[in-house]
Amino acid sequence: MIDRIVERLVGACIRHALIVLFLALAAAGALGWTAATRLGMDTDVAKLIAADLPWRERELTFDRLFPQEVDLLAVVVDGQAPDLADHAATAIAERLRTRTDLFKTVRMPGSGPFFERNGILFLPTEEIRALTDRLIEAQPLIGVLAADPSARGLFGVLDRMLEGVERKQATMAQIAAPLDAVGAAVGAALQGRTEPVAWSTLLTGRDPAPEELRRFVLAQPILDFDELEAAAKPTGFIRDTVRQLGLTPDHGVRVRITGSVALNDEEFATVSEGAGESLALSAVLVLVILFLAVRSPRLIVPIMVTLVVGLVCTAGFAALAVGTLNPISVAFAVMFIGIAVDFGIQVCVRYREQRFNISEPDAAMRATGREVGRPLLLAAATTAAGFLAFVPTAYVGVSQLGLIAGAGMVIAVLLNLTLLPALLTLFHPSPEREHVGIAAARPLDRALLRHRRAVLAVAGLAALGSVALLTQLRFDFNPLNLQNPHTEAMSTMRDLMDSPRTSPFSIEVVTPNVKAAAELADRLSTLPEVGEVISVSGFVPEDQPAKLALLADAAQFIGPTLALAGTEPPPTTDDIRKAAAEVAARLVRVGAPERAEALQRLAKSDDATVQRAATAMTTGLKARLDGIAAILDAQPVTLDSLPPDLVRDYVAPDGRARVTVFPKGDSHDNATIVRFVDAVRAVAPQATGVAVTIQESGDTISAAFLRAAVLALVAVTVLLALALRRVRDVVLVVAPLVLALLLTMGLCVLVGLSLNYANIIALPLLLGIGVAFNIYFVVNWRAGHGEPLASPTARAVLFSALTTAAAFGTLALSHHPGTASMGLLLCIALGCTLLTAVFVLPALLGPVPTKQEG
Template identity: 50%
Template sequence: MLGRTLTTIVEWCWRHARLVALAALVLTVLLGAYAATHLDLDTDENKMLSSDLPFRKAERAFDKAFPQGTDLLVAIIDAPTTGEAEDAVNRLQERLAARKDLFKDVRRPPEELFFRKHGLLFLSTDALTELSDRLIQAQPMLGALSHDPSLRGMLGAVDMALEGISRGLMGIDDLVPLLAHLDEPAAAIADGISAPPLSWQSLFGDVASRDQPRRFLITQPILRYDDLVAGAQASEAIRQAARELGMTPEHGIRLRLTGQVALADANFSTVAAGVEISAPLSLLAVSLLLFFAVRSGRVVIAILLSLVVGLVATGAFAAATVGTLNPISVAFAVMFVGIAVDFAIQFVVRFRDERHRSGEDTPAMAATARGMAGPLSVAALATAVGFLSFLPTAYIGVSQLGLIAGGGMIIALIVDFTVLPALLALLPTPPEKSEVGLPLARLDSWLVRHCGAVVGAAGLLALAGLMLLPSLPMDFNPLHLQDPRDEAVSTFLDLARDPDNGSYAIDVLTPSQKDAQALADRFDPLPEVARTMTIDTFVPDHQDDKLAILQDLASLLGPTLSPASVLAPPSPEALIEALTATAAKLETVVGNDARAKALATHLRQVSLLGPKGVLELQQALTSGLAGQVDSLRQMLRAAPVTFADLPAEVRREWLTGDGRARVQVVPKADLEDRAAMTHFVKIATAIAPNATGVPISIEQSGQAVIHAFEQAGLSALAAIAILLGLMLRRWLDAILVVLPLVMGALFTVIGLVWSGIAINFANIIALPLLLGIGVAFNIYYVVNWRAGVTGPLQSATTRAVLFSALTTGSAFGSLAVSPHLGTASMGLLLFLSLGLSVLTTFILMPALFGLLARWRR
């Protein structure tokens, strides 16, 4: 019935080719216009997985409680000094805060500002006592530098120390640390090397370590998800403002962007750049292989035009069914072309084979319709069922892709039995002079003779793949899909190396402040935890003892740090004179000490370099001094901190208006290691099942995707088997279709383990495509076998399958050159698995047919 109906349709389209082509043109224009006006793009990655998953519910609850932590675009400013960094971040904040059209919020991290002001109260009593002793010992130098914050002032402090040595009040060993700090940059400049800035941590301890010349500015941009790069305008606004404010490398300031928005934008822009590279390569490869498959430029044009018609119609179907594409479902075009080109090649190769036999076009087209009605219909329906099996999964991106691709298979079938025959009639070609099939008779015979050994070896190899399945490499960290050299990625990884930044921290929403502290107390003893934070963390303990130390220190150092007058910056000539004088005094007082002698030599060499050399040394030695002294001066004015004293900005970060509280847990291990991340998430979720954060999202998303593909894969195989059994009416035929498909998948597992290609968010979407292609290939051979075709590898089907696989493989193989690591891995996986699947079909199918024939005899 189906064969007669499709044959009638094909013959009518063949005879009325012009009318069909015109109707197809009009319909394509109308459907294209509908798709263009009704099909949108939404690049919001949060919509890729079902919102009903437990971890997604926890994310929504936390984001609703603390919305200021969502969709962040973070600017990181590095400057030569803390003062310059502070000035730069404040100016940038003021400029961006005025852009209400681009930013919902622009703020400094409130925790950073709080700890800079009250940092000394968070030291232990012993550490604070040690710091106090060190500062009191350094009081003469602090006084000199506060009065003269220049290289001249520092050299004056050295001169004072040398005077103490000459009077026997101190020894040379007391001066060694200061000499070492001076000598490192002086030696570098003397040798013509750029001098590193002097670290003041040895003097100021944790004060310096907490106040490095780096500042953070947090923004919440207004995102435009209808654009491929949703935060592009906001990012460009930040960079433009920085340029206008002189915050450039030429002025010693480095600006970098990272955060969820920057990472997502970098991801999609890299994918787009990859498409610009791979698309021309893919088009060229597909066109060449199509030509070799059908041996005619006109037929290639007919196939490509039919693909365009089907693709536009599928786009209109997507607009009518889903309306909005996501970053996964946008791949429907790739899926459609990858399988629809196979249908077209099968149809055309069969037509040319029939025409070679009959020598006439019209009877050949009728025979093609009768011969391909069954195989193409079964293949299209089975492939559509496979794609539609992804509909009920929690992976929304692939669920939508399955719906669109499933509908696209039916559209491809309709186009191949209507538009393609009409185009072949309008673009006639001379008949073939030789057989369309491939000269593989000897291989056919060999596989039949050794069918038992071939099937047995394939079975053992498949068993090995099954055993390797648990060790299949998987990596669902989205950062690993991107180029690590990209600014947003490299900056995030740079920050992640320091646990204090909390890049891989997790957060837990608790009912109250008391519950938050109780939960933190459960996490604190764990060896996997570096630290925890709650709102109570901002109230330091043992304040009475610490405030007493600070009050004593302030009374002693206060006048020192706030001199009555500050000298004007010295001229380069004055600096040269001071360098020469200090070098002479070093030689006079401690000239017999090798360390002092080396410093004296280097100081003289710098002085000989003139103004440029001495100013560079001054920059290296004093660039961070003013900021450190100012920070110390502010911290010495510390007052008792109570819960009621906490700034509103800090309270808003850790408490909700209805009293719920946040707990942050920072891991100790490097969570770039997947095993460490898996272990940390397991430990954390056992204590707090509603925990959220980057590690939770990565692990739980990966598990959800794996479960979705397990569910869809098994249901797809079952549905395809049932469909084939009903349509082919022989369960043996259904098994013959599914068995090579499963074995090819297991061979792919071996290939992935051997090559080290990990399954990830990007390349996993190749699996539905491979399922569809594999089913189609196997169906052609089984239908031919039922029709009595012997020597399957010699048939025109093998030529069509081979070039179909090469066409699809080359199209996707071109993705391997993409700069986006995820896209490149998808190209590699498709190329590898498609090759193994086709090889399995070519080797296993003749052997299975031979084995069945032997058993029947």
């Protein structure tokens, strides 16, 4: 009955070909207009997973309580000296705060008056003791520089020190550090560069720790999710600001942008990079393969027109059904092209074969409909069922994709049974002069039939081997591994991952109050997997009386000296030249002429060079002197005296308090993150944060695909059972598909390819194409057609697989690792699907059944 219905439908379409074409184009026009005006793009990756999952609810609760931590751009400022990093970060933050149209909030963690005055109290007591001793020893130097914080004042200090050497009251070794620092700054200035003096080291007697050379500006941009790069404008403003302020490595500062928002934007930019070239290459390859398959432009054009009309109609359905695409569901176009082109090739190859047997075009077209209708409808139905199985999952991105792709299969099969026959009638392809199948494959057909037991044995062994390898198959839940490691945001993030304190894989725990947060922090800090724990109580330093006493003693010696700050008038360039010449002369007298050379040249340099040297020598000096004055005035810190902004970062308005936990060990290692999450959640099951989110996301996605795969397999089996009505035939369709899936997973293990958020989308495509290929062969076999590999069906299947591989294979060349892995997995899946359909399935089918058997 189905065969007769399809034959009549095709007959009506070819009789009224122009009307069918007009109706199809009108529908495409209306749905295309709908797609153009109503179909949007939402690049917010936070919406890809359902919000009603328990872990997502905890995540959203944290975001609501601490909104300042959501969607951040992190501006990482590295300076050659702490003062340079401070100055640069402060300047950037001030500029960003003026643009309330681009940024919601802008803050500098660990900065501000509170940390400038009391930050020293977080150091160990012995370290504060050593620091205050050094400051007391440097009191004469500090006094002179406080009175004249300029290049002239600095040269004056060096002159006095050298005078002490000249009188045998000191040695050159004792004053080598300031001499070397000034000499380096002057030498760089003479070469046109600026290398600031590290005042922090000179005044405190210790080299700054790496974290002291780095500052962060955390900005919350106003995002536009209608754009591919949601933070393009705010990010562009930051880069313009850095350029205008001259914050470059030549000036002792390096500024980079990272954070969740920057990573997302760079990911979308990387995905789109080279997309035009890949699309063009893919289109050329598809056209070449189509020509090899159907051998005539009069067949290729109808296939392509039908494909485009179907794609436009599917986009219109997407606009009506979901309204907004996400970064996953946008792949519906890829899915549609990959499978719908197979339908077109099947129709055209079968039509070519009928034209070889039947000279009259309309009769050949009706015969094609009668022959191809049932397998095409069954393939479309089972493929659609496979896609629709993803709709009920919690992975919203793929759920949306499943709905659109499933509807697309219905649209595709309807167009290939209506519009394509009408177009073929209008284009009048030439009749065929020879058999359309693959005549050279007849010996292979006979060999497969003769040695079918051996082929099935090999297939069975391959399946067992693949099952054994499945234990080594991994799902890489870390989204950072999918991004180009060479982009600024990604390379910066990997740099931050080297330090436990700046690892992005932190955990957040919301507790009822500040006391509960402090108690939980104490328990978590004892875990071997934990590197550091921060709560608001942690900002109250320990052993404060002893530390404050040391600072008070130092203040008695240094305080009066600092009170004389800025009593000397600013020097002129001539004053600086004179001072430099005096120090150079003193160096010659004490027997260090090699140190005097740069200063002698400076004394004879132009004003620009002198000013450059002066800037290098004094940048950060005033700030460092002010910093010394501030720490000598440190005050006792209590919870009540903490700055409100700092408290708000850790305590919500309703009193609930957060605890931030950082991992110990290598944050680049997924196993480290898994152990860290498991250990923390054993103590605090309500934990959330990036480390928890990425692991839970991976579990959710893998569970969604497993659930959908089972549901799809059940749905496909039921449909096949209803259509084929024999258990054996259902097994014949499903068994090669299961084998292809096992082989694909086994090969992934062998080539070291992990499943991830991106490439796992290849699995629904494997299901759709695999079911279709197998159905074509089984239906032909039931109809009594022998020699499956020599048949037109085999030709259609082969070239269908090649066109799909050409369409998707170029993805493997992408600069985006996730997209490249998707392309690679698609090629592996297609290869396995074709292998099982062409070699294993004919061996399973065996001899063509007799009429009694059928």
